[in-house]
Amino acid sequence: MLEALPEPRKKTYLHLAAQYADAETEVLILAARLYIWNGDVAAAVDRSACEVEIQLRNFMDRGFSQWNTSPPRCGSPEWLLYPMGRLADITTNKDGIALASMSEIQPGIETPTHDDYVAGLTFGQWVHLLPKPHAGERNARVVLWNDALKPNLSPYGQNSTNRRRFQGQALAVKELRNRATHRRPLVKDQNRIQNVHRDCIELLRAINPELGDWFKNQKWIPNVLATSPIPRK
Incomplete structure (x- = not known):
């Protein structure tokens, strides 16, 4: 199995295994176990992050649709195709390309709907619509956070209405999911992975308290971390 890996990737697991085993055979066996376990971790991270992605997407879509249709805008609920005011500012990039045109529509759909x-x-595109930590109060994303998103968050989530924390947690989940999707070595990031599990809980509780509690009880990430072939530092 290890021989099938690219040399740099194989060295990562061999180097880590050599810190916990002495004999060459033991190192090889532990390295193989770490590689297999890394796949289990990646699956748990991906499953957890997908729950957050779906809920964040639905939450932001509802908030932006409500904002786009509310006075004084009175626009369409299809805010991606017909954005008003500040939504128009954040759904068109500097080259004038609309966000809707970047959406990956499933093959066979000739007339895409808003959904x-x-x-x-x-x-990543959803996280990009959230305000950056350094953004000022007049920034379009901050205005939309305050008017379209923040009012719909639950106070049950820890610091849920703190936009910097919310964006930072969403970004952390997205970045770790990207690493998991590409099967990057996660075995050295156990503390980071545990923190992302916490971030998932807090984000989901802020959006939907009951779902956040359900997610916490699933323990997908803690359960797989508990099976680590090496001690957690």
């Missing part, structure tokens, strides 16, 4: 466009945006 198709929403579902076709990536996790």
Whole structure:
């Protein structure tokens, strides 16, 4: 199995295994176990992050639709295709390309609906619509956070209405999911992975308290971390 890996990737597992085993055979066996376990961790991270992505997407879609249709805008609930005011500012990039045109529409759909466009945006694109930590109060994303998103968050989530914390947690979940999807070595990031599990809980509780509690009880990430072939530092 190890021989099938690219040399740099194989060295990562061999180097880590050599810190906990002495004999060459033991190192090889432990390295193989670490590689297999890394796949289990990646699956748990991906499953957890997918729950967050879906709920964040639906939450932001509802908030932006309500904002786009509310006075004084009185626009369409299809905010991706017909954005008003500040939504128009954040759904068109500096080259004039509309966010809707970047959505990955499933093959065979000739006339996409608003829901198709929403579902076709990536996790990263949703996180990009959240305000950056350094953004000022007049920033379009901050205005939309305050007017369209923050009012719909539950106070049950720890610091849920703190936009910097919310964006930072969403970004952390997205970045770790990307590493998991590409099967990057996660075995050295056990503390980071545990922190992302906490981030998932807090984000989901802020969006939907009952779902957040359900997610916490699933323990997908803690359960797989408990099976680590090496001690957690």
